[in-house]
Amino acid sequence: MLAPDVVTALTHLVTEAEPAGLMPARQQMALSLGWHIVLACFGVAFPAMIFVMHLRGIRRDDPVALGLAKRWAKVSAVLFAIGAVSGTVLSFEMGVLWPGLMGTYGDVLGLPFAFEGLAFFLEAIFLGIYLYGWGRMPPKRHVLMVLPMAVTGIVGAYCVLAVNAWMNLPVGFDVVDGEVTNVQPWAVLFNQQAFLQFAHMWVGAYMLAGFSVAGVYAVGMLRGRRDAHHRLGFIVPFAFASIAAVTQPFVGHVLGFGLDERQPAKLAAFELAETTESPSPLRLGGILVDGEVKGSIDIPYLGSLIAMNSPDKPVPGLDTIPEEDHPPVNMTHLAFQTMVGIGTLLAAAVVVFWFQRRRGRDLLERRWFLRFAAAAGPLAVIALEAGWIATEVGRQPWIVYGVMRTPEAVGDYTASLWWLLGISTVVYTAMTVGAVVVLRSMARRWRAGDADLPSPYAPEVQA
Amino acid sequence: MSLELAVAAALFVGVIAYAVLGGADFGSGFFDLTAGSSKRGAELRTLVDHSIGPVWEANHVWLIYVLVIWWTGFPESFAAAMSTLVLPLLLALLGIVLRGASFAFRKYAATLAQARLFGIVFATSSIITPFFLGTVAGGIASGRVPLEGTGDRWSSWVNPTSLFGGVIAVGTCAFLAGAFLVADARRSGQERLAEDLRVRALAVGAATGAIVFAALVPIDHDAPTLAAGLEGRAAPLVVLAGLAGLATMLLLWTRRYAVARITAVLAVAAVVSGWGVGQYPWLLVDEVTIADAAGATATLQGLLVAVGLAVVVVVPPLAYLFRLTQSEEWSRPDH
Numbered sequence: 147m148l149a150p151d152v153v154t155a156l157t158h159l160v161t162e163a164e165p166a167g168l169m170p171a172r173q174q175m176a177l178s179l180g181w182h183i184v185l186a187c188f189g190v191a192f193p194a195m196i197f198v199m200h201l202r203g204i205r206r207d208d209p210v211a212l213g214l215a216k217r218w219a220k221v222s223a224v225l226f227a228i229g230a231v232s233g234t235v236l237s238f239e240m241g242v243l244w245p246g247l248m249g250t251y252g253d254v255l256g257l258p259f260a261f262e263g264l265a266f267f268l269e270a271i272f273l274g275i276y277l278y279g280w281g282r283m284p285p286k287r288h289v290l291m292v293l294p295m296a297v298t299g300i301v302g303a304y305c306v307l308a309v310n311a312w313m314n315l316p317v318g319f320d321v322v323d324g325e326v327t328n329v330q331p332w333a334v335l336f337n338q339q340a341f342l343q344f345a346h347m348w349v350g351a352y353m354l355a356g357f358s359v360a361g362v363y364a365v366g367m368l369r370g371r372r373d374a375h376h377r378l379g380f381i382v383p384f385a386f387a388s389i390a391a392v393t394q395p396f397v398g399h400v401l402g403f404g405l406d407e408r409q410p411a412k413l414a415a416f417e418l419a420e421t422t423e424s425p426s427p428l429r430l431g432g433i434l435v436d437g438e439v440k441g442s443i444d445i446p447y448l449g450s451l452i453a454m455n456s457p458d459k460p461v462p463g464l465d466t467i468p469e470e471d472h473p474p475v476n477m478t479h480l481a482f483q484t485m486v487g488i489g490t491l492l493a494a495a496v497v498v499f500w501f502q503r504r505r506g507r508d509l510l511e512r513r514w515f516l517r518f519a520a521a522a523g524p525l526a527v528i529a530l531e532a533g534w535i536a537t538e539v540g541r542q543p544w545i546v547y548g549v550m551r552t553p554e555a556v557g558d559y560t561a562s563l564w565w566l567l568g569i570s571t572v573v574y575t576a577m578t579v580g581a582v583v584v585l586r587s588m589a590r591r592w593r594a595g596d597a598d599l600p601s602p603y604a605p606e607v608q609a
Numbered sequence: 610m611s612l613e614l615a616v617a618a619a620l621f622v623g624v625i626a627y628a629v630l631g632g633a634d635f636g637s638g639f640f641d642l643t644a645g646s647s648k649r650g651a652e653l654r655t656l657v658d659h660s661i662g663p664v665w666e667a668n669h670v671w672l673i674y675v676l677v678i679w680w681t682g683f684p685e686s687f688a689a690a691m692s693t694l695v696l697p698l699l700l701a702l703l704g705i706v707l708r709g710a711s712f713a714f715r716k717y718a719a720t721l722a723q724a725r726l727f728g729i730v731f732a733t734s735s736i737i738t739p740f741f742l743g744t745v746a747g748g749i750a751s752g753r754v755p756l757e758g759t760g761d762r763w764s765s766w767v768n769p770t771s772l773f774g775g776v777i778a779v780g781t782c783a784f785l786a787g788a789f790l791v792a793d794a795r796r797s798g799q800e801r802l803a804e805d806l807r808v809r810a811l812a813v814g815a816a817t818g819a820i821v822f823a824a825l826v827p828i829d830h831d832a833p834t835l836a837a838g839l840e841g842r843a844a845p846l847v848v849l850a851g852l853a854g855l856a857t858m859l860l861l862w863t864r865r866y867a868v869a870r871i872t873a874v875l876a877v878a879a880v881v882s883g884w885g886v887g888q889y890p891w892l893l894v895d896e897v898t899i900a901d902a903a904g905a906t907a908t909l910q911g912l913l914v915a916v917g918l919a920v921v922v923v924v925p926p927l928a929y930l931f932r933l934t935q936s937e938e939w940s941r942p943d944h
Binding site for chain 1: 647650651652654655658662663664666667669670672673674676677678680681682683684685687688689690691692695698699702703705706707708709710711712713714715716717718719720721723724725727728758759904905907908909911912915916918919922923926927929930933934938939
C-alpha cells in the first residue's frame with residue numbers, strides 16, 4: 147500500500163503533466179481560427195461596402211459603381227465560400243478538440259451559437275439571392291438583398307463574441323459539488339462584456355476588409371491605372387475603414403476598463419508588469435527573461451494612465467498572481483502591443499489623409515501614400531490576428547477563466563494529433579493558394595475587358 | 610411532448626433537411642464526376658454549377674444547425690460522439706472544406722486545366738463527405754459510442770452498420786441529385802441532357818433502393834436495437850421509403866420529373882426518419898436516451914425560442930430563394 151504522501155505526489159504529477167494532445171489542439175485551433183477570422187471579417191464588413199457601391203450605381207446611374215459592385219459580388223462569392231467552410235471547421239473542432247469544454251458547458255455557452263447559426267442561415271440565403279440575382283431581378287429589389295447580410299454580420303459577430311466574452315468572464319451558471327447547475331443561457335447571451343468585445347471586433351472587421359479592398363486599388367494606382375474605377379474602388383472601402391480606424395482606439399480603450407479586476411494576469415502580461423509599480427510605466431516592447439524585463443522602452447506614468455485611468459494607480463504585477471495562473475507573458479505582451487501599435491498608426495494615417503484632402507491636397511497623388519495604403523490591408527490583418535492572440539493567449543491557462551483550465555477541456559489524444567495539424571496546414575495552404583490564384587485570374591480577366599467570366603468548361607466556351 | 614423531445618425533434622428536422630437539401634448538393638458531385646471528358650461533360654457540369662450555386666451555402670447551414678442544437682441541447686452526448694467518432698468526422702470535414710472551396714474556385718477558374726483540378730476535388734469530396742457522415746450515423750445507431758470515456762476510434766465506424774450507412778448516404782444523395790438535375794435540365798430546355806440524366810438517375814435509384822433494403826439484413830445482427838425499432842415503430846416509414854422510391858422510379862421512367870422530385874425527397878426523408886424513429890428513445894443507442902442526455906431546462910427552452918425564431922425569419926426567405934431558383938428568369942444560363 148502506498149503511503150498517503152506518495153499518493154498525493156502521484157496525483158499531483160498526473161494533474162501537472164500536460165496532456166499530449168493539448169499543444170497540438172491549441173495550435174490547431176489557432177490555425178483554423180486565425181485563418182477563418184480573416185474571411186469572417188469580409189463576411190461581416192464587405193456586404194455594407196457592396197451595398198453602398200451598388201446603391202450608388204443605381205441611384206446615380208453610375209456604370210463605374212455598378213461595375214465595381216458586380217465584381218465585388220463575384221469576389222465575395224469566392225471569399226464567402228471558403229469562409230463558410232472554414233467556419234464549419236470550427237464547429238467540428240469545438241467538439242473534437244475540446245470535448246471537456248463542450249460536454250460540461252455546452253448547454254451554458256450554446257444558446258448564442260444557436261442565434262449565430264440563425265444569422266448565418268440568413269446570410270447564406272441572401273448571398274445566394276444576391277449573387278445570382280444580377281440581371282434576374284428588378285434592380286431596386288436586387289440591391290436590397292445585400293442589406294440583410296450586413297445586418298446578419300452584426301448579429302453573428304455579436305453572438306460569437308458573446309461566447310468569447312463569456313469565456314473571459316463566465317456568468318450564467320453555478321458549480322455545486324462539481325456539477326454545473328442553475329444555468330441561465332440568456333445571461334450568457336447578454337453578458338456584460340459581450341457588447342464591448344463585439345464592438346471591438348466589428349470595428350476591426352471593417353478596418354480589415356476596408357483597408358484590404360482599398361489596398362487592391364491603391365496597387366492599381368501605383369501601376370498607373372488612375373481611372374474613375376480605381377479612385378472610386380479605393381475611396382469607398384477606405385472611407386469605411388477610416389471611420390472604423392478612428393473609432394477603434396476608443397472602443398479598445400473602453401473594453402480594457404476594469405481588466406485589472408476581471409483578468410489581472412492578462413493585464414499584467416499586456417503591460418509586461420512583473421512587479422506592481424506606482425505609477426506604472428508604459429512598457430514599449432521588451433521581453434521577460436527569468437522574471438526580469440529586458441529591452442523595453444519605459445515611458446513613466448503612461449501605463450497607469452492608459453490601463454488604469456489614473457495618474458498613479460498601479461497595474462497589478464505578475465508577482466501578485468500565483469505562478470500556475472500566468473499566461474505565456476511575452477507572446478501576450480508583444481501581440482497586444484503589435485495590435486495597439488498598428489491600430490494607432492492606421493488611425494493616424496487616415497486622419498492625415500482626410501485632413502489633407504480637406505485642404506485640397508490629394509494624397510492619392512503621392513506614391514508613398516499609395517504604398518502605405520497598399521500595406522494597410524495586411525497591417526490590419528496582422529493587427530487583428532495579434533489582438534486575438536493577445537486576448538486568447540492572455541487568458542491561458544484557462545479556457546473558461548477561473549473555472550476550467552485548458553488541459554481539462556482537451557480531448558483524449560496522443561501526440562499523433564500533431565498529424566492533424568500537419569494535414570490542416572497543407573489543406574489551408576492549398577486553399578489559400580487556390581483562392582489567390584483564382585482571385586488574381588479574375589482581376590486579370592477583368593482588366594482584359596472580360597465582364598462575365600464564363601467558366602472555362604462552359605458549353606459555349608467548349609464549342 | 611416533453612421539452613427534451615421537442616428539442617430532439619427540432620434537431621432531427623435539421624438532420625432530415627440536411628440529408629435532403631445538402632444531400633442533393635453532394636449528390637450532384639456524383640453526376641459531375643461521371644460526366645465524362647471536359648467537352649462531353651460541359652453541359653452537365655454547367656447545369657450542376659447553376660443548380661447548386663445559389664443554394665449550397667444555405668443548405669450547408671443545416672449541418673451547423675444540427676451541430677449547434679446538439680451541443681447546446683445534449684452536450685455530453687455531443688462530446689462523446691465527437692471524441693469517439695473523430696476520424697470519420699474529420700474525414701467528412703475535410704470533404705466539406707474541399708467541396709465548398711473547390712466548387713467556388715472551379716466556377717471562376719481561368720483555365721481548363723485549373724477547372725479540371727478543382728472539378729475533380731469538388732466531385733470526389735462531394736462523395737466522400739456523405740460517406741463518412743453515414744458511417745457516423747451507423748456508429749451511433751449501432752451503439753458503438755459510449756457516453757463515458759472514448760470508444761474504439763476504428764471499430765466505431767468500420768463496421769457493417771456504419772459501412773452500409775455510408776454507402777446509403779452516398780446513394781441517397783446521388784438519387785436526390787438525379788431527380789433534381791433531370792428536372793432542372795428540362796426546365797432550362799436541355800432535353801438531350803435530361804434524357805441522359807434520366808437513365809443514370811434510374812440506375813442510381815435502383816442501386817440505392819437495393820442497398821437500402823439489403824442493409825436491413827446485416828443491421829439485424831450488427832445493430833439489434835435499431836433493427837428492432839425498424840421492424841417495430843419505424844416499420845411504416847420503411848414501407849413509405851420503399852413506396853416513394855418505387856414511385857420516383859416510375860415517375861422518372863414516364864418522364865414526369867417535377868413530381869419525381871417530391872417523391873424522391875419523400876423517399877429519402879423516410880429513410881432518414883426511419884433511422885431516427887428506429888433508434889428512439891436512444892440518443893446514443895444503448896448508452897443514453899434523449900431524456901437523460903438533455904442539458905439544462907432553461908437552455909432547452911432558449912433553444913426552442915431560437916428554433917421558433919428560425920421558423921419565422923429563416924423559412925420565408927429560404928422559400929423565396931427556392932422559388933426564385935425554380936423561376937423562369939433563374940433557369941436561363943448565366944449571362
